[in-house]
Amino acid sequence: MPARPIVRLGHPALRTPAQPVAPGALALPEIQELIDDMIETMRAALGVGLAAPQVGVGLQLFVYEAALREERDPGIPLHAVINPMLTPQSGEMVYDWEGCLSIPDLRGLVPRHPAVRVRGLDRLGRPLDYVAAGFEARIVQHEFDHLHAVVFLDRMRDFKTLAFYDEWERYMVGGGEAGPAGDLEDEGEDELYEAGGPEGDPDGTEVL
Numbered sequence: 512m513p514a515r516p517i518v519r520l521g522h523p524a525l526r527t528p529a530q531p532v533a534p535g536a537l538a539l540p541e542i543q544e545l546i547d548d549m550i551e552t553m554r555a556a557l558g559v560g561l562a563a564p565q566v567g568v569g570l571q572l573f574v575y576e577a578a579l580r581e582e583r584d585p586g587i588p589l590h591a592v593i594n595p596m597l598t599p600q601s602g603e604m605v606y607d608w609e610g611c612l613s614i615p616d617l618r619g620l621v622p623r624h625p626a627v628r629v630r631g632l633d634r635l636g637r638p639l640d641y642v643a644a645g646f647e648a649r650i651v652q653h654e655f656d657h658l659h660a661v662v663f664l665d666r667m668r669d670f671k672t673l674a675f676y677d678e679w680e681r682y683m684v685g686g687g688e689a690g691p692a693g694d695l696e697d698e699g700e701d702e703l704y705e706a707g708g709p710e711g712d713p714d715g716t717e718v719l
C-alpha cells in the first residue's frame with residue numbers, strides 16, 4: 512500500500528469533474544488498491560480526507576478519517592465513499608477554517624452546511640445512507656467538491672481570511688497578539704473569527 516503523490520493546484524486533475532465508478536468495477540483489484548493507497552496517502556500526509564482526483568485519478572471516490580484528539584472526542588472513523596450524493600440538511604451555513612493537501616500551507620474561512628445526508632456506496636459496494644454533521648459534514652463537503660472540480664478557495668466569500676499557515680496561527684487564531692484579526696474585528700467581521708479550528712480545536716493540522 513504505497514502512498515501516492517498528491518497533485519497540487521494547477522494540475523488539471525483538480526479541475527476536471529470525476530466520473531462515477533462503474534457498477535462492478537469496485538471489485539477490481541486496481542480499485543481496491545487505489546482505495547488502500549488513498550488511505551495510506553491521507554495518513555502519511557496527516558490529512559483527514561482525500562479525494563481520488565488529488566492522486567490524479569478521475570473517479571468519484573473519497574476517503575476520510577479524523578483521529579481522536581481529546582478524550583471527549585471520539586474522532587471520526589475511517590470511511591470510503593464511492594459515487595456520493597449529498598443532500599444539505601436545514602440550518603444556516605457555518606464558517607470554519609479549512610486547508611487542503613493540494614493547496615499546501617494555506618488556510619481560509621469557508622462556509623459549509625452544518626449537516627448533509629450522504630448517499631453512495633462503501634468499498635464493498637454496499638449502499639451508504641447517513642447524515643454527517645459538524646466537522647464530518649465539513650470534510651464530506653470538501654471532498655465531494657473535489658469530485659466536481661471545486662476547491663475550497665472557490666467556496667470562500669472573503670479572501671481577507673486567506674493566510675499562510677504560520678501567519679494564520681500567529682494572527683488569526685487564538686494568538687492573543689494584536690494584529691490583522693483585531694483590525695478586521697473592528698470592521699464588524701468578528702463573527703468570522705470566533706470559529707476557532709474545526710469544532711473549536713484551533714490546532715490547525717486538519718487538511719483535506
Ligand code: NI
Pocket residue numbers: 610611612613653657718719
Ligand atoms: Ni482538499
